[in-house]
Amino acid sequence: MRRYGDEVAAIARPLLDEGDLDVLLDRVGDARVVMIGEASHGTHEYYAWRAALTRRLIAERNFSFLAVEGDWPDCRRVDAAVRGAPASPLESLLGYERWPTWMWANEEVLDFTDWLRSHNATRPDRSAFPTSSGSASRDDKYDKVGFHGLDVYSMWESLRQVVLWLRENDPEAAGHAVNAYQCLASYSENPQSYAWATKYLRASCQDEVVRMLIELRGRDLDVWQNAEVVAGAEHYYRALVAGGASSWNVRDRHMDSTLARLLDHYGEGSKAVVWAHNTHIGDANATDQAAQGEVTLGSLARERFGAGQVVLVGMGGHRGSVIAGRTWGAAMTELPVPPGRPGSLEDILHATAPPQALFVFPRLAGRPDLLVDEVPHRAIGVVYRPEQERLGNYVPSVLGDRYDAFLWFDETRALRPLHPLHVDIHEFETYPTGV
Structure with a gap:
């Protein structure tokens, strides 16, 4: 771990406020797709900073829509709300009833969707769902920013x-x-x-x-x-x-094709932000997922659009608390997140990085060892058992190939759900557990 200290210091930037994201926006450049991950579905810092980066991408870089790891019909209600429908973002988010409700029905997403509704209120009133089947053109693009679901469960x-x-x-x-x-x-x-x-x-x-x-x-x-x-x-x-x-x-693959369909629909020059778990937005080829025959949304996007048009942003944390269920369909609860296991990415960054930090990776030449060595990287799903974490929950990763940038939080806290859990155990548990 000691050998990583100097190189982490050289590439880590303190992350204190939204202005510190400037270097990441520079890295985004004219990319068409920015995917922002999270190491759990129940951590405040991941949701809050993901929203902060997305606000800047929308306001300063004119991104066209947000696509999330959520169901299409539920997100359709949110899309209507952020476009100014009578139902508010709060009402639309409370409509999430499939377990795990907290994944989208939480205060952090509410804060973002309230902002997006206000942002859209200043834009022309054009529908993203015209009655004609054609897509938009550059001269008739949709100026209100959309909110759409990519997932397959509904x-x-x-x-x-x-x-x-x-x-x-x-x-x-x-x-x-x-x-x-x-x-x-x-x-x-x-x-x-x-x-x-x-x-x-x-x-x-x-x-x-x-x-x-x-x-x-x-x-x-x-x-x-x-x-x-x-x-x-x-x-x-x-x-x-x-x-x-x-x-x-x-x-x-369904999420990938849905993203491509949305970009086609929004038209030439459209750009997308994607929110999903690290295990979806990270490039499978830089993990053991590829060896298991798995693809990811991130790897598919790089293949479809070209690596230069896609920016993958991962997140991680060392210790704290998280909202999750101990079993599939169980009541949500606030659970402790123990310190990262020895030798893991989380353990390394705890010892060498600022408490909150941003890493924007060099494209290829001159990468430090931390970005080219394979290290275990924690992934927490909606099902989480802290006492069993060291038996699983870690994905072997080559960080510099899995992501283009990384947001680090040494200590994290649980997000804030909007309502108690509605239990629906009719959905199969996904693998890795609950992501």
Whole structure:
């Protein structure tokens, strides 16, 4: 650890206020996608500084929308709220009912969405969801900044949205959607029941879902994306019971294609900020995830848009507290985060870096050993058992390849949920645990 001390001092910048992010905005330059990670889904500092960086990207660099590791229908309500709908951001965030509710229904996200609503109030009143199927052009871009969900879990809610939209807008085309709904309805909105039926009973609603998606591709973005979610979720649950990396890859590929679809929709010159866990935004090729056959949203984005157009920002902390559940679907609780295990990135930075620091990595030449050595890097999911942390929770990482920049917090505290947990254990636990 001693050998890292001087090189950390050379590249670490104290992080005290939003002005200290200037060097990171310089690194962003004209990149089209900035992905901002977090080492847990329940830490105040990660959420607050992610919001601070995003505010500057929107206000100073004209980023077009924020896409998060959340469900499309839930985030659609938030999008309407930040665009000035009668429902407030608070009301829209309280609508998050699927476990873990605290991941988006918290004071830190509320503060950001209140700011975004105020920011959007000064912008032209143009909808991000026009009735035509075409995307925006540079001369007709959407000036209000959007808030969208990338994830794949809302199968039944998205399917209901599809059926309702078709009945109101195109009843003659509702047949495939109704067939998909009737097929999936027999599983009582329980993904475990459907998943195990596909494995042991050779049952499947895949054909009905795919026919519905083919019918709706290229239509209104909202109904099209809901159809994509249904198809992605159906694939995800089938893959989950098969084991291996397949289900993880289905989920991250769905998020990648959704991001690309949103950028196409917003039009030429559009730019996106993404919020997700480090295990999604970091480049899989710089971790053991690639050896396990996994891709990540970050690695896929570098492939799709080019590494020069994508900036990946990771985060980490040494000790403190976090909001999480001890088991999947359990009541949320504030749990202690013990000091990083010996030899980990967290342990190294605790000994060598300022209490809060920003690292913007050199692109290639002259990288210090800390950025090229493989070191364990902590990942806390929505399921967390502090007493078992040293048995898992660490991802071997080459830091300089996994991210382009890193925000460090020696001591952290739990975020502030908006309401008590609504328990819904109908969703499978994801791997790594709860991310």
